[in-house]
Amino acid sequence: MVRTSNPVGVEELEFALTGEAQALAIHTLFSEEGPRTPERGFVGILGSATGLRRRRLFLRRIVPQDPGWVYWDRKGLGFSHRYFSRALDLISTEPSGSGLLVVHSHPGSPSDVWTSPQPSSPDLEHERELLWHQSRALPGAAPVAAGIVGPSGGWRVREYFWRRPRTPAEAASRRFGPRSGVHHDASVVSVVGPGHIDLHFAASAGRSASAAKEVESSVLIWGQEGQERLGRLRVGIVGLGGVGSILAEFAPRLGVGELVLVDYDTVKLENRNRAVGASRRDMGRAKVLYCARVAKSAAVASQFKVLAVIGSVQEESGIRPLLDCDVILNACDDPAGRQVLDHVAYAHMIPVIDGGTTLFVDDGNGRVIGRSQVSGAAPGAPCLECTGVYTREEASMARERPEMRGPNAYLRRLDRGFDSDLPRAPSVISSNGLVASLMLMRLQRIVLGFPPRGRVAQQSYYVEQGELLWGHAAESCKPDCYKPSLVGLGDAHTLPTGVDLNRNRS
Numbered sequence: 001m002v003r004t005s006n007p008v009g010v011e012e013l014e015f016a017l018t019g020e021a022q023a024l025a026i027h028t029l030f031s032e033e034g035p036r037t038p039e040r041g042f043v044g045i046l047g048s049a050t051g052l053r054r055r056r057l058f059l060r061r062i063v064p065q066d067p068g069w070v071y072w073d074r075k076g077l078g079f080s081h082r083y084f085s086r087a088l089d090l091i092s093t094e095p096s097g098s099g100l101l102v103v104h105s106h107p108g109s110p111s112d113v114w115t116s117p118q119p120s121s122p123d124l125e126h127e128r129e130l131l132w133h134q135s136r137a138l139p140g141a142a143p144v145a146a147g148i149v150g151p152s153g154g155w156r157v158r159e160y161f162w163r164r165p166r167t168p169a170e171a172a173s174r175r176f177g178p179r180s181g182v183h184h185d186a187s188v189v190s191v192v193g194p195g196h197i198d199l200h201f202a203a204s205a206g207r208s209a210s211a212a213k214e215v216e217s218s219v220l221i222w223g224q225e226g227q228e229r230l231g232r233l234r235v236g237i238v239g240l241g242g243v244g245s246i247l248a249e250f251a252p253r254l255g256v257g258e259l260v261l262v263d264y265d266t267v268k269l270e271n272r273n274r275a276v277g278a279s280r281r282d283m284g285r286a287k288v289l290y291c292a293r294v295a296k297s298a299a300v301a302s303q304f305k306v307l308a309v310i311g312s313v314q315e316e317s318g319i320r321p322l323l324d325c326d327v328i329l330n331a332c333d334d335p336a337g338r339q340v341l342d343h344v345a346y347a348h349m350i351p352v353i354d355g356g357t358t359l360f361v362d363d364g365n366g367r368v369i370g371r372s373q374v375s376g377a378a379p380g381a382p383c384l385e386c387t388g389v390y391t392r393e394e395a396s397m398a399r400e401r402p403e404m405r406g407p408n409a410y411l412r413r414l415d416r417g418f419d420s421d422l423p424r425a426p427s428v429i430s431s432n433g434l435v436a437s438l439m440l441m442r443l444q445r446i447v448l449g450f451p452p453r454g455r456v457a458q459q460s461y462y463v464e465q466g467e468l469l470w471g472h473a474a475e476s477c478k479p480d481c482y483k484p485s486l487v488g489l490g491d492a493h494t495l496p497t498g499v500d501l502n503r504n505r506s
């Protein structure tokens with residue numbers, strides 16, 4: 001069997017599962033209550049997603065098994081036909097594109113450090129046969145993969161691809177047999193929880209870690225390992241305005257190894273009071289381009305990379321590059337964009353950290369009121385909509401009537417009608433700095449386990465009182481919210497993207 005690059009044409013294969021699924025996998029494979037066999041196994045249902053460079057497989061759920069469906073005999077670990085039948089039944093009720101993962105356990109000690117288990121040669125032989133048979137029972141695009149889990153929770157996942165026979169003769173031919181396929185090893189495994197993302201990189205991951213003298217002060221806080229983790233991290237930044245331009249400078253100085261910047265706007269003279277890093281010469285240039293330059297010169301990671309995307313997250317061309325990211329920072333104050341990212345947080349298991357400021361100046365007395373706010377969305381935590389960051393009505397309104405965007409839009413409507421320029425929300429660099437810092441602290445917390453510990457909810461800074469307070473503390477989405485059901489659907493879920501009228505207005 002040949003080991004070639006992924007036939008889907010992407011550079012990286014990754015595997016992701018929720019913290020909850022990880023706990024259930026370990027329980028199924030290693031708990032004292034289970035059968036006392038040298039190995040155990042389960043079948044899982046997979047979703048998949050393809051970004052620009054990364055293909056990702058998601059463990060959607062573990063198929064429940066009855067006693068005896070996974071057994072141990074002289075030939076080793078076996079899976080009964082009834083177990084696969086149940087799995088295929090479940091897949092038939094899932095959106096198209098769902099596939100199968102066959103998992104078995106390897107021995108070891110739970111206290112071992114996370115290591116990716118090494119498959120034995122019978123393992124490889126066996127999994128190939130097994131998956132070849134299952135792949136023929138599934139639609140063409142359905143992923144099939146084999147996994148091994150060690151007691152420390154370490155995974156090794158390998159995806160298989162076979163050409164589909166088009167005629168009965170081809171189906172019977174050895175050229176389409178089990179040995180005709182290709183396989184690809186996942187180089188990154190992510191366990192995504194409500195306030196934490198646990199990333200594990202194989203040596204082959206092709207993501208570099210930094211170890212420069214420049215980062216000594218932060219290494220004192222989170223150690224070499226934490227710094228390397230940041231160096232391998234790929235972070236998306238949406239909106240390169242007042243908050244985003246600060247993030248584009250701070251994140252690389254923190255040691256983040258790779259950025260994907262998305263914005264369609266250009267720098268204008270009236271942005272200069274908050275477009276951090278922009279010089280007069282940058283006026284008229286795309287914000288992502290000057291921010292990419294700032295990010296490169298600020299970076300401390302040894303092989304820092306930045307991708308600048310002139311686009312909108314409300315369009316396919318703007319969202320696709322973000323599907324390669326481990327975490328997305330949203331600094332764009334647009335309910336329609338927020339809604340797209342809210343879907344991405346669940347369907348693609350990419351935690352989203354959202355931040356912004358709303359200021360109002362009272363015309364009567366000149367009093368300034370408002371707040372800066374930082375929130376997050378991730379599997380296992382409430383979504384941005386349930387947290388109250390945006391409403392569905394606001395998102396639809398922003399889609400249909402781009403001139404109505406922004407906190408002043410409603411007032412403006414009464415005064416001047418729709419034809420005037422975009423309303424300009426009051427903004428100030430000091431608020432932006434606060435929001436950007438809070439967003440990065442949340443990134444530190446998610447990736448490095450940096451304080452604050454415990455549950456992370458919405459944080460708000462009230463301008464009038466000068467107080468920073470924790471807000472909304474719901475444990476999960478509201479009962480009628482469908483986002484928890486999207487977890488791991490990947491490309492099988494249609495994102496609420498289309499044409500961004502605002503981008504196409506000028």
Ligand SMILES: [Zn+2]
Pocket residue numbers: 104105106119120123148
């Ligand atoms: Zn094995």
Ligand SMILES: [Zn+2]
Pocket residue numbers: 382383384385386477478481482483484
């Ligand atoms: Zn929700």
